[in-house]
Amino acid sequence: MSKANIRERVRYAAGEVVLYPGVPAPGEPLYRVVEGLVRIQYVDEEGNALTLRFVHPGEFFGEEALAGLERDHFAETMVESELEVVPIPELGPEDYPALTAQLVTALKRGYRQIERLVTQRLKNRVAAALLELLNTPLADRDEEGRPLVRLTHDDLAAAVGSVRETVTKIVGELAREGCIQSGYGKITLLDLEGLRKLAAKKE
């Protein structure tokens, strides 16, 4: 795609808001994550956050501008990120199949989240969220090579549609069962198989 070379790229620090709720401004572009991680997050009047999706490198966000639809969420970087600015009039026929496939994937993930909210207990959703985040820049390894995810209990609560107090209780339960180990701003995954079983469980 020849135009890609001349598209503007912007760097954001961790925790910066890229998009705010509201009607997309005329000419508002689409964004593509080149490097980093962005979360699409709804925040209610009491300040409770709910992560609607994580946007990984190669993926787009700000898609409301494509349909002129009001956005009721924020887009925020979770780590230092590089974003490509994609003006919508520049989208060519060659861009649409990939864009469409990504929207279908986002929709499928949204439906998966709805299914989890309706059919799974919080503990199972926490296990699923931790495993999903292993495939993001939030993942790391500790000194012993064990996988960990760098996030706060607040972040985890938003990812599973709960509040920090409740999630902290669940994290304690999972730690007592030997599945994870919780540290300051990070959670180490000790028993991946156990977490996978929990993540798959319906009740």
Next chain:
Amino acid sequence: MSKANIRERVRYAAGEVVLYPGVPAPGEPLYRVVEGLVRIQYVDEEGNALTLRFVHPGEFFGEEALAGLERDHFAETMVESELEVVPIPELGPEDYPALTAQLVTALKRGYRQIERLVTQRLKNRVAAALLELLNTPLADRDEEGRPLVRLTHDDLAAAVGSVRETVTKIVGELAREGCIQSGYGKITLLDLEGLRKLAAKKE
């Protein structure tokens, strides 16, 4: 769109399954609702149904075929419906903007449902679902001209992510409060303003 004239159209009776869970077959088409109403529905192992979205006339479904993604839901007609079969290789550059806008809309509706599941009580979700269904072929008027929605408590439970027993209790509550009147396979909406207030409520 010149090709539209030669695309195959298929009629389905109410309650027919158009798509099953599974990996889309090679060459599987996209479907567009010409007339009627389709629901995209996840069914768990115990047979509990969860409606992920309603597909209205003019809208597409079967979008997993665009991305080769496994489908874990059914697509089922809710009333007699006419569907247009859209082979994916026939999608031209002129089709993509509309298709993209629809996927963005579907995604936004999915996110709205996630927000409702996390932030609203069942009673408020029931009010929201009844109001949404007023814009579908399930809507009708009674002899006195009052708006009603033709659906069972099972359908309503699937639409709000609950089970029939619980929804029947909520329907009784809303009826006692004068918001609705429940009949065999239909619910009459008596107090639209009251339902709108409930639908908007977070807590």
